[in-house]
Amino acid sequence: MPIWLETAIRSICILIGLFVITRILGKKQLSKLSFFEYIVGITVGDIAGTMSVDLGISLQEGITSILIWSLFPVAVARLSLRNKKFRDFVEGNSTVFIKNGKILEENLKREKYTVDELLEQLRKKDVFRVADVEFAVLEPNGDLNVLLKREKQPLTVGDVFPNPPREKEPQTVIMDGMILDEPLAVMGLGRGWLKEQLDKQGVAIENVFLAQVDSYGQLTIDLYDDKIQIAEPQEKKLLLAAMKKVQADLELYALQTNSEEAKALYERNAAKMAELVQKVEPLLRN
Amino acid sequence: MTVVSQVKQTLASLKGIHAGLQQLALTSQDETAQRTFHEAMLATEEIIADIKDRIGRLEFEEPQYHGK
Incomplete structure (x- = not known):
């Protein structure tokens, strides 16, 4: 076997092996390396590099050493997951x-x-x-x-509004002009609803690059053609405006009427409406 | 516009609000929001009933309101 072939085979095998090992070590390694893990990573890489070019080292020696260097941190991680004292010893205290x-x-x-x-x-x-x-x-x-x-400390929404309306993550329902059925189902909606909403805005699905549904069932879209203006969803604002108008109307009728009984009825309902507006306004404002 | 037709218009708006709240109650994902919208919807139903009642009376008394 020519030397170059042996080197190639060694390198490819080690590459695959390293890939598997990094998968076992997991994501945590990437986000916050402790000094120990950092050194282990470098050493494993170094051993692998030397092994693939230095044919003087037998594969048995190299693989044993790599396995020890890479499996030891896994064992340590497992142990420290269980035991708080061991964890403090390994990872250090703040x-x-x-x-x-x-x-x-x-x-x-x-x-x-x-x-x-x-x-x-x-x-x-x-x-x-x-x-x-x-x-x-x-x-x-x-x-x-x-x-x-x-x-x-910076001002947060909770400081200004004691009970802010909760907001769930929006779902992406159209990508590259293709409808994604799963997120639609998560929101309890279907293709029929989506078509209706798009028709309302006068857009064809093929022209939509991206569409998202927020936690109140409002659809926002981005088109391929950026020159076309699309209106932002207005339903919630319109609803709030309608509620305020009805409340004002009721108050007006209460002032206009001559009958005491009717006046009482209008005033009572105007108060009810005002209370309603106050209750749903935080949810409808945006 | 007579008083009756004005109140009828308000009734129509109220029905629209009722429908809007109902839709939001169904499409909202958050449970608190769902409940708030649902309660608001039920409250509008009460108002609608009251206003309907009033319209019935107004229509009965309509002659009195003519020309005002």
């Missing part, structure tokens, strides 16, 4: 750097962090004043996570 707005110098020293590095990490989190920080912690993977003081 270290609190700022507590109650005060820097803990002892902990900084223990992690060999200078004040400059701390400030740099804080600036990465858009914090330029240490005084704004309530709590900051150094995670085992080296990230610094920061909790701002209450008055410095």
Whole structure:
């Protein structure tokens, strides 16, 4: 067997083997590598690279070494999934750097962090004043996570509206002019409904590049032809406007009528309508 | 426009609102939203009943309203 052929076969086998191993190691490895996992990754790659070109190394030696290097982290991961103490030992603990707005110098020293590095990490989190920080912690993977003081935290929807309407994920129902039946079924809708909605907007399915249905059953579309203007769904806004108009009408009738009985009826229903408007307005506003 | 026809128009709008709320109650995915829309729909039914009642009376009393 010529040398080049042996090298080729070795390389291909190792490539496939490495692929399988990376699959077993899983996604977690990509998102947050601990130092240990980082080194293991490099070593496995190095062994594989050497094995594929250095024919002096026998396949048996190489494969044994690769298996040990790659299966050991898997075993460690399994074990640390079960046992909290083992996990702390393997992955390390987080270290609190700022507590109650005060820097803990002892902990900084223990992690060999200078004040400059701390400030740099804080600036990465858009914090330029240490005084704004309530709590900051150094995670085992080296990230610094920061909790701002209450008055410095960004405003959220929940701060403004106590009970904001909940919003579910929208479903994509048309892609590249093709109807996707599964997401449609998830929303409890069908092709008939979709056709009706498209007809309402005066669009053919073939012209639709992308269409999504939001959690209130409203359809938004994007066409291939970007020059065509499509109206945003207005149903909810129209409904709200109609409700407000009816409420105003009822109040008007209450003022116009001469009969006491009718006045009472109109006023009662106007109040009911006003209450309704207040109740559904947050849901209908957008 | 007479008073009766005005109130009838409001009744028609109310029925439209009822239908809109019903549709939203059916198509919404969130349970709280579904319930809110459903309750609102039931409340509009009460209003519709009241207004219908009133229209019946107005039609009976119509002569009195002519020319106003």
